[in-house]
Structure formats: structure tokens, C-alpha cells
Amino acid sequence: MQNKLADLKARLAEVDDLENTASLLEWDQLTMMPPGGAAGRADQVATLQKLAHEKFTADEVGHLLADLGAEYQGAPAEDNEAALVRVATRLFRRKTQIPPALVAEMFQATSTGQSIWPRARAASDFSAFLPQLEKIFDVKRRVAACFPEAASPYDALLDEYEPGANTVQVRAMFDELKRELPPLVQAIAARSDDGRDAILHGDYDEAAQWALTRRAVEQIGYDFNQGRLDPTVHPFETSFGLHDVRITNRVRRDHLTACLMGSLHEAGHALYDLGYPDQYARTPLGHSASLGIHESQSRLWENLVGRSRGYWHYFFPQMQAAFAPQLAAQTADSFYRAVNTVRPTYVRVEADEVTYNLHTVLRFELEVDLLEGRLEPRHAPAAWNAKVKEYLGLTVPEDRLGVLQDTHWASGLIGYFPTYTIGNLASVQFFNKAVADVPSIPADIAHGQFDTLLGWLRQNVHRHARKYLPGDLIQIATGQPLSAKPYLAYLHKKYSELYSL
Ligand code: ZN
Secondary structure, eight states: OHHHHHHHHHHHHHHHHHHHHHHHHHHHHHHTOOGGGHHHHHHHHHHHHHHHHHHHTOHHHHHHHHHHHHHTTTOOTTOHHHHHHHHHHHHHHHHHSSOHHHHHHHHHHHHHHHHHHHHHHHHTOHHHHHHHHHHHHHHHHHHHTTOTTSSSHHHHHHHHHSTTOOHHHHHHHHHHHHHHHHHHHHHHHHSOOOOTTGGGSSOOOHHHHHHHHHHHHHHTTOOTTSOOEEEOSSOOEEESSTTOEEEEEOOOTTOTTHHHHHHHHHHHHHHHHTTSOGGGTTSTTSSOSOHHHHHHHHHIIIIIITTSHHHHHHHHHHHHHHTTTTTTTOOHHHHHHHHTOOOOOSSGGGOOHHHHHHHHHHHHHHHHHHHTTSSOGGGHHHHHHHHHHHHHOOOOOSGGGTTTSOSTTTTTOTTOTHHHHHHHHHHHHHHHHHHHHOTTHHHHHHTTOOHHHHHHHHHHTGGGTTSSOHHHHHHHHHSSOOOSHHHHHHHHHHHHHHTTO
16 A cells, blocks of 8 residues: 555656646746747646646546545544545546546636636626626536536535535525625715725835835745745735745835735735645645635735734834835824725725625625526626625726626636635634634734744644645634634624724
């Protein structure tokens, strides 16, 4: 059995190397590559991904997994070798259950989608995107049908991003958010909009913002010996193994905290990827448990830390020193209020903590209806706009700010949106448990000491990497299942105080 395990590990290590190399080329494309490199680069990445796919889905790997799966039947969940076989088997099934012709069709539909969508969005022309949207949902419906063991088509797609999650559970949590959040949004809107965030919008030197951002991510524990921060158009985090985890962002001269808060978010992702045990290197275990868990780490550092009062008591003097004339009249407290301004927006990525999840609820509801045939793609803009009106009280003026705003559907990422909200909910559960276990954490943050919090996350979340299903990991780390209640309690408490409700 040890020979088979060694054989499997050697094969999977090569898959990991190929995938990491493809990721490195993609990082280069989005940060360093001259525009002329685009055509050749697409071929290079496609070749590496094809090789990785072929290696992983080879018959020999299937035989090894079948034999080893039988050997490890009944092994305890925490056994590393059993976990490796379990996770690799899940990925192998995911990769082999879709016929190659359908994979190719999906690739075709989504790459066309990604080339049409930016133009349709720029022109706010939904009709230009509609035929491709129809095609993508049609392909995705057939992909979902490749997983007959799933309880619903949406479950089959969701499982790729959030293994073990299901539509019924997601809908129950989203219904709770949908009941409780709109009244909170309305109560806040009823207070006069005092323009508390006006100070964030001005003219702030780019180099000074960049230097401050670098310092902020380093302070929370992001290690520049194992990482980089580089400029890009759309911020992201990526890793090429356990000790090279990079983040990117852009500076907006007209927005003082966009780069800073976005970078705390990406650094939160990076701290997670830097926290996997070395013994999981070059194996499928040396990755995140799911996109939702990944997002819980980024949101925890962005919101629970970066938008906390304690953080601004620590960090504001540094920010004030960097922008002395503009911020002379501000205080840590006025800044804390500024970065927690609540105001409904059309665009999800600009949303605050209170309204954010209403954006994901509406996408989830539309996606399920589109996938299961209750909503035709041509009616998607009207359905979208009605929900924005209902949940956020806004009238969408054009599809550019509505149904065309996200790249997800054009990219075939259907079943992906719930992971953002799962991340938000889990971030509060992890943080609450960390503070329950280590009560000094809030005071430590106010003193610029982030290692107690990071240490708790390393020990209780990061260390497990992909070993457990995300739902099980939340249960193991916090003693509770995933729930909307702690998140709602956190919002009510924080924003009742901020808005004197
Ligand atoms: Zn994120």
C-alpha cells in the first residue's frame, strides 16, 4: 500500500507543479507582462493546464485511488493519508465525470462570454450578451446533469466551490439574511446621511498610499520574504506553493482607503495560504478547504480587524502622519465611522458590510431560477432590477450597474456567489471563537499586536488546510455549525452604535 501511496503522491506532486506554474504565468500576465505577450501566454497557460488535467485524470491515478480508497475505508477523518486519498478522489471525480466534449464546449462558451461581456457592459447593452448568457446556462445545466448524485442541479455546481454545501442550507441562511437585513438598511437610511465618509474622497498621493498599504499588510503578519505586493487592475491573491503567496492591488487617488482595505482583504487570503503545514506541500491537501473558507479569512482581516474601532486607534496615527494636511482635523474615531459608512450601492464590490450580502442573495436566487428553468435569461434584467428595488431600495438606471456588473456568469462561475456570504458568516464565527479562547485579542489589535489572532487562526483553521470539508472545519474550529445568526448579531450591535439606532 505504501508503494501505491508513494506512486500517487509523485503523480499529484507533478500536477501541483504544473498548476502552480500556470498560476505563475497568469500572475505575470496580470502584473508584469507587456500587452504584446497576451496571445502566446494564453497558449502557454492552456498547455500547462491541459498537461495537469491529463496527469490527474490518467487511468493509473483512477486505479490507485480506487485501491487506496478501499484500504483507507473507515480510517479516522484526521488521518493525513486517508485525507489525501479522500480529497484526491473527490477532485478526480469532479474532473472525470464531465465528458471531454462538454468540457471543451464549456471552455468555448465561457471564453467567448468573457470576450463579449466587457463590451456589453461598457455599452450597457444586455441584448449583446444575451445569446451567450443563454448558451452558458445551457452548458452549465448539462454539466450539472453529469452529477446525478447531487440533490439538485444547483447543488452539483455549488459543490465545485463549496464541497458539501447544499442549496437547501444556503437558501435557509439567505432567507434569514433577507428577512433581517433590509429593515436594518432602512433604519440606517432613515438617519440623516451626514457625509461621514467625505474625508475618504479627495486627492491622496499614490506613492504615499502604496507605502502605507505595504506597511499595514506587513503589520498584520504578511511576510514579504514569502510574498509580494504588486500593482494590477483587478486586485487578487495567488500562490505558487506554500511559501510564495502574492497579492496585488491598485491605488485610487480619489479614494483614501480603497487600496488599504482591499489589500488587508487580499493579505487575509494570503495569510491563510501561508499557513498550511509543510507536509502538505505539492499535494491536494496544501490548499484551502473551499472558496467560502478562503473568503472567511480575507473578510476577517478586512472587516473584523480592519474596520474595527481598535484597529483605527492603532493605525490612524500612521495614516494621519502620511497625509498630515488633509487629515489634520480627523480623529481615530471619526475615521472609524468613515470606514463603516453604510449606503446602498448598485455594485456589489463597492458594498458595505450591511448591504453586501443582499447582493449575493439576489444573485443566488436568480441563478437557481435560471438554472432550473423558472427564469428565462432574457428576463434576467427585469428580475434583477426588481430584487435590487426590493432588497436595497434602489432603482437600477442601466444594466451596466445591474445584471451586467459581474464577470461571474460570463466566466461560467455559476454556484460561486454563495461562497462570498458563507465567507462573511464564517468570518464572524471564527473571530468570536478566537476572542472567546483568547480574550486579549481585541485589546491586542488596538495595540498593533496581531499575532495572538493570527496564532489562533493558524492553529484552528489554517493548519487543517483542505483536510476537512468546509462545514466540518467550521464545526471543529468553533464548535458550531455555519449560521447566519452570529453575523446578524455582530451587524446589529456594531451598526446600532455607529448609527445610534
Ligand atoms: Zn476575496
